Amino acid sequence: MTGVSRRRLLGTGALTAAGAVVAAASAPSAAASPASPAAPAAPQETADVVVVGAGLSGLTAARDLVAAGRSVVVLEARERPGGRVYGLPLGDGTTSEGGAEFIGPTQDRIAALARDMGVATFTTYNTGKNVYYRNGQRSLYATDGILGAVPPDWGVVDLEVALLKLGEMVKQVPVGRPWEAAKAEEWDSQTFHTWSRSNSLSSGARFLMDEFCSSTLSVRSRDVSLLYLLHYAAAAGNETTPGTIDRLINTKGGAQESRFVGGSQEVPVRLAQRLGDIIRYNAPVRSITAEDGGVTVVADGITVTAKRVVVAMSPAIAGKIDYSPGLPASRAQLMQRYPMGSIAKFVAVYDTPFWRADGLTGQAVADSGAIDATFDNSPPDGSRGILMGFINQTNIRKLDAASPDAVRAAGLDSLGKLFGDTARNPVRTAIQRWDNETWSGGGPVGIAPPGVLSDYGPALRAPCGPIHWAGTETSDYWTGYMDGAVRSGERVAKEVHAAL
Numbered sequence: 136m137t138g139v140s141r142r143r144l145l146g147t148g149a150l151t152a153a154g155a156v157v158a159a160a161s162a163p164s165a166a167a168s169p170a171s172p173a174a175p176a177a178p179q180e181t182a183d184v185v186v187v188g189a190g191l192s193g194l195t196a197a198r199d200l201v202a203a204g205r206s207v208v209v210l211e212a213r214e215r216p217g218g219r220v221y222g223l224p225l226g227d228g229t230t231s232e233g234g235a236e237f238i239g240p241t242q243d244r245i246a247a248l249a250r251d252m253g254v255a256t257f258t259t260y261n262t263g264k265n266v267y268y269r270n271g272q273r274s275l276y277a278t279d280g281i282l283g284a285v286p287p288d289w290g291v292v293d294l295e296v297a298l299l300k301l302g303e304m305v306k307q308v309p310v311g312r313p314w315e316a317a318k319a320e321e322w323d324s325q326t327f328h329t330w331s332r333s334n335s336l337s338s339g340a341r342f343l344m345d346e347f348c349s350s351t352l353s354v355r356s357r358d359v360s361l362l363y364l365l366h367y368a369a370a371a372g373n374e375t376t377p378g379t380i381d382r383l384i385n386t387k388g389g390a391q392e393s394r395f396v397g398g399s400q401e402v403p404v405r406l407a408q409r410l411g412d413i414i415r416y417n418a419p420v421r422s423i424t425a426e427d428g429g430v431t432v433v434a435d436g437i438t439v440t441a442k443r444v445v446v447a448m449s450p451a452i453a454g455k456i457d458y459s460p461g462l463p464a465s466r467a468q469l470m471q472r473y474p475m476g477s478i479a480k481f482v483a484v485y486d487t488p489f490w491r492a493d494g495l496t497g498q499a500v501a502d503s504g505a506i507d508a509t510f511d512n513s514p515p516d517g518s519r520g521i522l523m524g525f526i527n528q529t530n531i532r533k534l535d536a537a538s539p540d541a542v543r544a545a546g547l548d549s550l551g552k553l554f555g556d557t558a559r560n561p562v563r564t565a566i567q568r569w570d571n572e573t574w575s576g577g578g579p580v581g582i583a584p585p586g587v588l589s590d591y592g593p594a595l596r597a598p599c600g601p602i603h604w605a606g607t608e609t610s611d612y613w614t615g616y617m618d619g620a621v622r623s624g625e626r627v628a629k630e631v632h633a634a635l
């Protein structure tokens with residue numbers, strides 16, 4: 136199926152000009168701390184708001200707060216903006232999307248941001264047949280038939296029945312408040328694995344449901360709450376169009392429909408350029424102290440005092456910061472209970488997109504090998520061929536001790552089985568492992584095991600005094616996606632502005 140991409144199973148305020156933004160940026164504080172003879176004290180600054188994290192959520196929050204006339208300092212741990220959106224260097228001066236890549240219908244807020252930044256989209260290559268590799272057999276299938284993206288496995292009827300049931304359950308989950316679903320307790324007391332085994336008999340259906348989970352969340356179906364997964368699908372829409380599983384998994388008409396010209400990283404990079412020097416890079420925040428009606432935020436090399444702070448990242452990574460006084464238990468424990476998936480992107484570059492001549496989309500799903508889903512990541516003009524393979528969940532952890540050569544060999548072996556021997560001889564390869572990234576801890580998104588949403592869910596967004604929370608995990612629509620990150624930044628900026 137095509138798309139069983141990572142995302143496909145079986146398949147404000149107006150920006151001000153850069154100059155205005157910089158003018159509204161933080162002002163150096165008059166109250167610098169006394170110099171220590173041993174080590175010079177870190178510079179101290181003041182601002183209305185500190186934003187921690189220059190991913191899409193933090194950048195969007197900063198944009199809207201600045202536009203509302205607030206002074207803002209953004210502290211970013213890495214040397215670059217974008218967080219989970221990253222142009223992976225290919226070693227020849229070009230990049231390929233190493234993190235977030237696709238955009239689809241109803242993802243209105245990332246679409247609006249990209250338009251504002253002058254970043255165009257193009258349609259994901261999707262002409263021809265998909266490859267399905269299962270039980271040692273390679274088969275090809277079209278995605279424009281009655282089954283759509285679903286591969287022609289023996290379990291397909293079984294699967295369709297299960298997906299219909301799931302679809303009905305998705306409709307019963309309130310977007311942004313899954314813990315309020317009438318059956319929240321029942322659905323949050325089991326994993327997706329438990330449910331899929333109780334609601335299917337064939338190994339084909341079970342494999343495809345597991346693959347849906349792997350390619351969408353990069354976790355195994357036994358890792359994630361059924362309620363979380365239902366909400367993920369309910370959130371795959373907007374205020375006028377209800378979310379569906381199909382929209383999560385499809386390329387055409389779904390979350391994988393389009394890509395950004397020049398790569399998705401163009402969006403945060405251009406926004407960061409507009410925000411200018413209010414962003415401080417290489418400034419990992421170590422502690423946040425709430426006192427005297429405000430906050431003191433201590434990062435490497437800089438301390439900022441402010442009225443409010445926005446922590447714009449996944450709950451698990453927010454949990455690495457030291458909070459004083461301690462946070463309410465519901466928030467503190469939520470951050471211990473919202474793990475990231477394990478994901479890597481393996482990229483192989485060829486002189487031409489040779490699979491197109493073979494009538495293939497470049498999309499594949501496999502039950503064995505390092506890579507379980509692939510896409511055609513070639514540039515819009517097809518001037519060279521790029522195959523991208525997701526190495527998900529246990530597959531990437533199995534490579535923990537492997538040498539770079541062994542990882543490359545494992546990736547190419549997968550691509551060779553799926554696309555033929557030509558795929559074994561790329562011009563170059565590259566890999567981006569997210570579970571090794573200190574400031575991401577995995578990807579694509581934080582997930583909730585059973586019990587977490589119903590007991591701790593409201594703490595995802597609830598401010599803790601002057602501390603506010605953003606990040607795609609806090610979004611109502613398109614949580615887990617770039618669109619959710621932008622929505623969360625827009626929501627938190629309104630929240631903070633109103634509180635100031």
Ligand SMILES: Cc1cc2nc3c(=O)[nH]c(=O)nc-3n(C[C@H](O)[C@H](O)[C@H](O)COP(=O)(O)OP(=O)(O)OC[C@H]3O[C@@H](n4cnc5c(N)ncnc54)[C@H](O)[C@@H]3O)c2cc1C
Binds near residue numbers: 478
């Ligand atoms: C492999 C992969 C594929 C994906 N594919 C897609 C896709 O096709 N389409 C899609 O829409 N989405 C996709 N996503 C998801 C998307 O990337 C995220 O939803 C989105 O980028 C999250 O943005 P964010 O601002 O919420 O968090 P992040 O991007 O994680 O930003 C958080 C920022 O905070 C910084 N930070 C962390 N700790 C600190 C600290 N202590 N001090 C200072 N800074 C700190 C980090 O460095 C980072 O810059 C994918 C993600 C991955 C990893």
